[in-house]
Amino acid sequence: MSTLKACLFDIDDTLFSTTEFARRARTNAVRAMIQAGLDVPEEVVLKELEEVLAEFSSNYEHHFDKLLQRLRPTCLERTNPALVVAAGVAAYHDTKFRELAPFSDVFPLFCDLKKVGMRLGIITIAFSLEP
Secondary structure, X not given: OOOOOEEEEEOEOOOEOHHHHHHHHHHHHHHHHHHOOOOOXXXXXXXXXXXXXXXXXXXOOOHHHHHHHHOOHHHHOOOOHXXXXXXXXXXXXXXXXXXXXXXXOXXXXXXXXXXXXXXEEEEOOOOOOOO
16 A cells, blocks of 8 residues: 655635635725725625625736726715725735734644655645735
8 A cells, every 4th residue: 555645735714714814804905995985885895895706706906996896986086096996905915914824723734744754735726815
């Protein structure tokens, strides 16, 4: 019988809580956009953002631009749309840098597997963790 020499791990929701992280980061982004002048209730913006994600995928780079295009034009009468988008992007990435971390048992498991000579690999089908 041959021995196992390598083990591959998926990142998303296996090593990291990507789904929960993305929800928190998007919520923080929407709140920042509202603070920057977007005049729409948070729950409306979050619902519309979910529709943008469903249409364009989570790897699309311009979620917040598409989001603003879908919202009523009067919601941006008193502010620059580029500043609203920038606030959302900054809040999303701030959440990522502050909160995105592997589950607590990942590093100990990897250390144990390396001690017995296991080769480790991490895989994903996602291109990025963008909004």
